[in-house]
Amino acid sequence: xxxxxxxxxxxxxxxxxxxxxxxxxxxxxxxxxxxxxxxxxxxxxxxxxxxxxxxxxxxxxxxxxxxxxxxxxxxxxxxxxxxxxxxxxxxxxxxxxxxxxxxxxxxxxxxxxxxxxxxxxxxxxxxxxxxxxxxxxxxxxxxxxxxxxxxxxxxxxxxxxxxxxxxxxxxxxxxxxxxxxxxxxxxxxxxxxxxxxxxxxxxxx
Amino acid sequence: xxxxxxxxxxxxxxxxxxxxxxxxxxxxxxxxxxxxxxxxxxxxxxxxxxxxxxxxxxxxxxxxxxxxxxxxxxxxxxxxxxxxxxxxxxxxxxxxxxxxxxxxxxxxxxxxxxxxxxxxxxxxxxxxxxxxxxxxxxxxxxxxxxxxxxxxxxxxxxxxxxxxxxxxxxxxxxxxxxxxxxxxxxxxxxxxxxxxxxxxxxxxx
DNA sequence: TGACAATTCAAACAAATGTTTTAAACTATA
DNA sequence: TATAGTTTAAAACATTTGTTTGAATTGTCA
Numbered sequence: 360x361x362x363x364x365x366x367x368x369x370x371x372x373x374x375x376x377x378x379x380x381x382x383x384x385x386x387x388x389x390x391x392x393x394x395x396x397x398x399x400x401x402x403x404x405x406x407x408x409x410x411x412x413x414x415x416x417x418x419x420x421x422x423x424x425x426x427x428x429x430x431x432x433x434x435x436x437x438x439x440x441x442x443x444x445x446x447x448x449x450x451x452x453x454x455x456x457x458x459x460x461x462x463x464x465x466x467x468x469x470x471x472x473x474x475x476x477x478x479x480x481x482x483x484x485x486x487x488x489x490x491x492x493x494x495x496x497x498x499x500x501x502x503x504x505x506x507x508x509x510x511x512x513x514x515x516x517x518x519x520x521x522x523x524x525x526x527x528x529x530x531x532x533x534x535x536x537x538x539x540x541x542x543x544x545x546x547x548x549x550x551x552x553x554x555x556x557x558x559x560x561x562x563x564x
Numbered sequence: 565x566x567x568x569x570x571x572x573x574x575x576x577x578x579x580x581x582x583x584x585x586x587x588x589x590x591x592x593x594x595x596x597x598x599x600x601x602x603x604x605x606x607x608x609x610x611x612x613x614x615x616x617x618x619x620x621x622x623x624x625x626x627x628x629x630x631x632x633x634x635x636x637x638x639x640x641x642x643x644x645x646x647x648x649x650x651x652x653x654x655x656x657x658x659x660x661x662x663x664x665x666x667x668x669x670x671x672x673x674x675x676x677x678x679x680x681x682x683x684x685x686x687x688x689x690x691x692x693x694x695x696x697x698x699x700x701x702x703x704x705x706x707x708x709x710x711x712x713x714x715x716x717x718x719x720x721x722x723x724x725x726x727x728x729x730x731x732x733x734x735x736x737x738x739x740x741x742x743x744x745x746x747x748x749x750x751x752x753x754x755x756x757x758x759x760x761x762x763x764x765x766x767x768x769x
Numbered sequence: 770t771g772a773c774a775a776t777t778c779a780a781a782c783a784a785a786t787g788t789t790t791t792a793a794a795c796t797a798t799a
Numbered sequence: 800t801a802t803a804g805t806t807t808a809a810a811a812c813a814t815t816t817g818t819t820t821g822a823a824t825t826g827t828c829a
Contacts, residue, residue, distance in 0.1 A: 362806065380586075384787060394807055399788065401806095472677045512749065516756060519728025520721065544717065551721060555760040567776080589817060599778050604818065606776095776825065782818080789813095795806065 363401050365391040370412040375462040378469035379409055410477065416463045417485045428495030437560075440496050441517075442553050448489070448521050449549055468522065493517060500560035513559050520552045568606045570596040575617040580667040583674035584614050615682065621668045622690045633700030642765075645701050646722075647758050653694070653726050654754055673727065698722065705765035718764050725757045 369391035373382040384405055388395045402408040426443045451464045467486060470478050497513045498505070574596035578587040589610055593600045607613040631648045656665040657673075672691055675683050702718045703710070 383785080385785090394809085395787090396789080396808075397806075405787065508749070509752075512753065512756065515728065516725065516760070520724060523720065523724025523728060544713070547714075548717065551717065551764060555721070555764050558760050558763040559756060588815080590815090600817090601778070601819075602776085610817065770829105772827100772829090774825105774827080776823100778823075779821100781820075784815100784817085786815080787813090788811100790811075791809095793806100793808080795804105797802105797804080799800105799802085 362391075362393050362397055365393060366397060366401060366408070367412055367415050370408055371416050371462050371466070374409060374412050375416075375465040375469065378473045379475035380473060382409075406475075406477065409475065413466060413481055413485070416466060425489060425492050426496070428492035428499070431496065431499040437496065437500050438553070438557060441500075441556060441560075442549070444493055444496060445517070445521060445552050445556070446549050449545070449552075452521070453545060471522065490514065490518065497560065500557075513556075516559055517552070517556045520555065567596075567598050567602055570598060571602060571606060571613070572617055572620050575613055576621050576667050576671070579614060579617055580621075580670035580674065583678045584680035585678060587614075611680075611682065614680065618671060618686055618690070621664065621671060630694060630697050631701070633697035633704070636701065636704040642701065642705050643758070643762060646705075646761060646765075647754075649698055649701060650722070650726060650757050650761070651754050654750070654757075657726070658750060676727070695719065695723065702765065705762075718761075721764055722757070722761045725760065 366387065369387045370382070372390065373387045376382075382405075384395055384398050387408075388398065391397075398405065398408055402411060425447050426440045428440060428444075431437050431440060451461065452468075453461075467481075470481055475481075494510065494514050497517070498510055501510060501513070571592065574592045575587075577595060578592045581587075587610075589600055589603050592613075593602065596602075603610065603613055607616060630652050631645045633645060633649075636642050636645055653669075656669045658666075672686075675686055680686075699715065699719050702722070703715055706715060706718070
């Protein structure tokens, strides 16, 4: 394992744990077992390292992939696609076994919560890809003449529901004393998000 | 206006803008027009200042208050209470005119997104108060034997919907090019959240 | 007014952190 | 082996930031 790889690995760990601004070069280097100067040598600076870490984590082919959202022709199909999108997105956030996926999503979440100086660039490069299928699914559920504005409100509503459960586990824990919703509640939550989202999509009825 | 007041004012401004960790003593003092040592003199340290700022902003009597959630006897009443809760909570987040309310909610939001070292203390002291009525409203909409766990899932789902629109305006803007949903869309969003929340509450049907 | 306490100020201190320098050690390859 | 490229190491540098110091100023009250 080369020094560069060791650094990237430790950086992904650190960045996904505490986000860009709170991550420190010295911490990353310590975990990687390399000298701080190695960062400068291999990546110029912290920001470039972050970019590389993001690239490295996002370029992987995920074993579970989000549905494309293409060719939706029936309500049933739409529901299936939406269910699948939510399930995959949520799974990526919670699933313990898929550490790489989790790291990616955690890095994205940290960007959402605490945008770095290159957040715009990263959003355009990566998040757009995950959200694109959701936009297609939502569009399929709305009248053909729906305004882009209204479509996005629905999209963000769904996205928001998913994200909330992830980043507010702390609040949940604090207010309720529940520290882990667990597998059983995970399924409940997915269904809950789906049901509410479908209502949102059928508002024109 | 005393030095202490000037500091508190500037601190509230700074903390609500960038949160605890990113706020700097020097910035606060510059805006307040006082010397950095004044912090130590009047508040011991940054953390104590934060505590005081939070107290100061939370202790005010808000002109618009959240519905209590007591004595809900009909479905219509429940819907009205829930609508009111969402409207007030969202208004507090967006309303330009109510700067104090906005600052409070922004400070709370920053704590949610980026918990400080005294977040537990603050949640227990303040957020619990705002969430309590929502818990009552939600409980009224569920069967009497509903588990606390399930109640909280519903509560957090609603809370999440509200919060999402606030803190993800940046993402919204980035992905859509829309920078401000505006008054018209604000009402749309409130209705949207209400409708979806009601579906969530009626899942037992 | 004069003494004492409260307050303010400029400056310095200490720690954290991103970055750079300089030299040495290692490695692959011609 | 010799050379160029790569890697490591220790130290220093520059900046930011929370905190403290000690003197100067202001306010209060007998």
